[in-house]
Amino acid sequence: MHHDRAKRNSLICFYKQHVYNSISVCEDETITDLLLPPPTLPKRFRQIVVAAACRGMVCFSSASCSNSAVVWNNATREYRIFNGIGRGDIDGRSYYSLATGFTFLPLINDYKLVRVIIYANHTAYIKITRWNGDNSSIPAKEMETDFPYNIVQHGHCLNANDAIHWLGHDKVGPVLSIVIAFDMVEEKFRQIETPFYQEKPIRHYHRKLALFKESTLAIFGSSVSSTGYLSFHIWALKNYRHVSESWAKQFTFEAASLLCYDLQPMGFWLNDEVVFYRMDETPAKMGLYDIHTNQIKDFPVDIDFDYLLYYSSIIQYKDSLVPLPHMKKNKMTNNVCCNHCPFQNDQFNIN
Numbered sequence: 487m488h489h490d491r492a493k494r495n496s497l498i499c500f501y502k503q504h505v506y507n508s509i510s511v512c513e514d515e516t517i518t519d520l521l522l523p524p525p526t527l528p529k530r531f532r533q534i535v536v537a538a539a540c541r542g543m544v545c546f547s548s549a550s551c552s553n554s555a556v557v558w559n560n561a562t563r564e565y566r567i568f569n570g571i572g573r574g575d576i577d578g579r580s581y582y583s584l585a586t587g588f589t590f591l592p593l594i595n596d597y598k599l600v601r602v603i604i605y606a607n608h609t610a611y612i613k614i615t616r617w618n619g620d621n622s623s624i625p626a627k628e629m630e631t632d633f634p635y636n637i638v639q640h641g642h643c644l645n646a647n648d649a650i651h652w653l654g655h656d657k658v659g660p661v662l663s664i665v666i667a668f669d670m671v672e673e674k675f676r677q678i679e680t681p682f683y684q685e686k687p688i689r690h691y692h693r694k695l696a697l698f699k700e701s702t703l704a705i706f707g708s709s710v711s712s713t714g715y716l717s718f719h720i721w722a723l724k725n726y727r728h729v730s731e732s733w734a735k736q737f738t739f740e741a742a743s744l745l746c747y748d749l750q751p752m753g754f755w756l757n758d759e760v761v762f763y764r765m766d767e768t769p770a771k772m773g774l775y776d777i778h779t780n781q782i783k784d785f786p787v788d789i790d791f792d793y794l795l796y797y798s799s800i801i802q803y804k805d806s807l808v809p810l811p812h813m814k815k816n817k818m819t820n821n822v823c824c825n826h827c828p829f830q831n832d833q834f835n836i837n
Contacts, residue, residue: 495805496755497544497560498787499536500798506534510560513756515786520560526828533828535640536799537586538650542806545588545599549640551827552603555586561805569823571615571626572601582606585641587650589670595619597811598670600650608634608657614673617811631675634658635666642799644695646703647726651678651695653705663693665705681721681733682707689716696753697802698722698736705733706751715740718751718775720760737777749773752800761785761800 496511497520508520526534537547537555546556552572558565572584587600599615610633616624637652644651654666665678682693689708698704703723711717717740721733739760750763752772760775764784772785823829 494756495560495803496761497539497801497803498798499801509787511787517787521563527830533826535642536801537641538588538643538645539801539803540589540645541808542803543588543808543810544801544803545586547584547586547641548826548828549584551824551829552584552601553823554827554829555588555599555601556829557588557599557810559806559808559810560803561807562809564810566810567829568599568615571599572603572613573611583637583641585637585643585652587643587645587652587668587670589645589648589650590619591648591670593648594671596624600668600670602633602637602668604633604635604637608632612673619808621809621811623811627673629673633675635664635677637666638690639694642695644697644703646697646701651703653693653695663690665695665703678723678731680705680707681735682709692716692718692749692751694751694753696720696751698754699758700802702726704736711740713740716749718749718760739775739777739780739782752798754802755785763798 494513497508498511499506499508510518510520512518533548533550534546535549536544538545542561543557543559546558548554553569555568555571556565557568583604585602585604588598590597595618597617601613603611605611610631612629612631614627616626618624634657635654636657637654639653641652648669648671650668650670652666654664656662656664663680663682665680667676667678668674669676692706692708694706696704696706698720703726705721707719707721708716709719717738719738720736722736723731724734725731752761752763755761755774758777760777762773762775764771764773772787773782774785775782
């Protein structure tokens, strides 16, 4: 059962001293260490990223393995390792990059785990692993399509409006920053222009997709203000999928120093406060910007980030007792699906 009245939590996943860590921060600021992700092979845990989340479950992926992903329920501590969700080579072509999406579609009562394998020749292979709310598996769907884009930020995606969204840019023509959306119902890609472009003086490492007021697709960006400091902006996408679809700036706040890496936006906390890394201190800390008072304060989480900061994620979720799908025995002869897979102890497959 999914608890609509359950307390909201923030799941923060990060690397500390070269080891993957996760904590959950509740509304009352209670901090709980979580044993996430599932067991990995030695020296391979640094390859894991958080791809997506929905209904209290988190999907972990790896940029080095095109065939596996993990879905974890934070409340029940259950996880499932999905093998065979993609393939690493098509007609002798090595893949260029990977992206993963995961969502639940209430109207059709289906879960969909999407793997996008991107090739250098402007094409992509998509495999959709599916199961319904009764935990019965549905035959997977495969397709190939033209894909003249790159997906950036290690394939981190955002669920909104029954679609998966990644930040990316065009491969052809002017290098324009875009949002790449995959409609999970119609199973089609579309491109959404962003309110900024790479050739403008806006730092790419400050761009981040987020949910504004828990439901509206939003994007962070930065620019250099007239004072020489960095200004941080948030835009919200109005009239999603309509002819009048457009970005509207919600607010701007300015960094407190001239340091280029002063603040790194992560997403939103409760009451629409912005969570960010404070890079002006050693070790780096986390902070909150209150959009109502225009004040910046420390966030009561001391996680001492190391240089693997760019793999870190923050995800809003509510605890859910929804069970994960039943798995059946596969014919694997070892604990991993390939030589580059970081996930181990898997002997099951959904298909």
